[in-house]
Amino acid sequence: MFGKNTTGGVVNVVTKGPDLDRFGGYAKFTYGSFERTEAELVANLPLVEDKIGVRVGTALTHRDGFGRGGAGLALTGRELADDDEIFVRGSLLFRPGEALSVRVNADYHTVDESTSIFRSLRSALGGFIALKSINPDIYVGNDFRADRPFVRSNEFNLNGTIEVDLGAATLSSITSYRTQDSLTLVQSAPSTAVLLGQQSDLYAQELRLAGIAVDGRLKWQVGAFYSDESGVDIDVLKGFSLDTTTAASNKGWSVFTQDSFALTDTLTLTGGVRYTHEKRRVRSLVFTQANKASFDGVSWLVGLDFKPNSDTLLYANVSRGFRSGAIDQDNIATIVQPEFVLNYEVGLKAELFDRRVRFNSAAFYSDYTDIQRTSFDPNSPVPVTVLRNAAQATIWGFEGELNAVPVAGLTLGATVGYTNAKFDKFLDDNGQGVVIDRSDDPIGGPRWQLSASGRYEFDISSVAKAGLQANYFWIGKAILAGPSVAAVLAPGEAILNSYGLLNAQIDLDIADLGGNLGGLNIALFGTNILDKEYYAGGIALALFGGVSNRIVGEPRQWGIRITKEF
Structure with a gap:
């Protein structure tokens, strides 16, 4: 509930602070x-x-x-x-x-x-x-x-x-x-x-x-949050001398509480609620256009944690999040309402066999309403793209992580992730005045993501240790556009092909003068060592007879890294 409002969650990065003693x-x-x-x-x-x-x-x-x-x-x-x-x-x-x-x-x-x-x-x-x-x-x-x-x-x-x-x-x-x-x-x-x-x-x-x-x-925990943001969004199509640069300001405040109560020694109930109010203003720096709007939203969460022992945690939660409303910066007269999502998640975190095996897993289901989407307006008499509350969608999937130490010095790991994302309701336009029902179209992105890793460490002497490691990850085929767009393009132009990359490293850890490992580390590494040619991203559109562009991924690279602690 803390910090700036977000649709489905945050990644909280905690940086290392000063040590007062060393x-x-x-x-x-x-x-x-x-x-x-x-x-x-x-x-x-x-x-x-x-x-x-x-x-x-x-x-x-x-x-x-x-x-x-x-x-x-x-x-x-x-x-x-x-x-x-x-x-x-x-x-x-x-x-x-x-x-x-x-x-x-x-x-x-x-x-x-x-x-x-x-x-x-x-x-x-x-x-x-x-x-x-x-x-x-x-x-x-x-x-x-x-x-x-x-x-x-x-x-x-x-x-x-x-x-x-x-x-x-x-x-x-x-x-x-x-x-x-x-x-x-x-x-x-x-x-x-x-x-x-x-x-x-x-x-x-x-x-x-x-x-x-x-x-x-x-x-x-109770709290309050305030933010004040202002800036300029630059958007210039130089080939056509078309400038839609705008200035914007967003001010918002919220109040929240999040509390956990231990029902028993093994079962904990968590609840939280947050109210957010935001004011947005947008004005064109090229034309005499301006608009303003205010939005409110309530987020909440309810969760249960069950910890039968110190090495096992099972949890289930349901939460509601939202993306604030917006003003279309390309069509300043257009205001769209907030986008909401209802999230369900269950999971298991466990350390087994005297903590030699760690297993984490989760399954999730998200129900989106009033999705903000830039698309053709099916109600307009002429083809025009606008930001609008265009769609409803569901996203569900699961993920798992396994780490094991079968013998001393050897660590193995594997992950799997599956995401199924599609529109439940979405009426679009093909840019030529024909309404297209894009319900059941995929939203995009890969469904499957897999990885496997291994590292083996062994002593060379009393003052040196060597390490060998490799990791492989595979990204499944990503859908860039649904059937209505794919019908305009050539076969394969509406998808991003799957690819897998192999990385490896050999390193040597040499003790410092005090005999502690970590004094000097020398590592030889390679990324994409099979020199796979792949596309890391792309876009596919049905406009102008079809547009399909790609961003190329990085080729094979080698390197040496030397680290000295003091």
């Missing part, structure tokens, strides 16, 4: 294929014993492009899919006493590189909208214009967390600020280039009060 850190250097060079340095510095400490780190990344730009069979000589990044992060922890803790984090990330390798499987509108990539080399991507395709972005984050122990409860204040700007130029034909970007600033403040009561059986 100086330490590590340095890491990587060199590999395509002149890949990476340098990383992290240091932990206690400044005042038990009271003040800092942790700082920086990472520099460079890799030449593994692709080349081209138009037809001709090459432009420009690199595609290179990588240049700089990342800097710092964290300060101040703990003046047992009851008060203050932590401040800041980070900066900048990217300046060319776009991914973008290929068209077919020409559209006589090559005016998209031009088929005919070069047999899959690593030659669209690059037609004088202006080079590029991706540039900068992001700065600053946040501070204050925690106060009040005895019966803990008060937490989380203050955040983020500013970012990005700009991307992609091409699909000599006449077209799309310039997309965003400039935004976000301020957020959250307060939480949490405690334990009823002899430790009740864990309770």
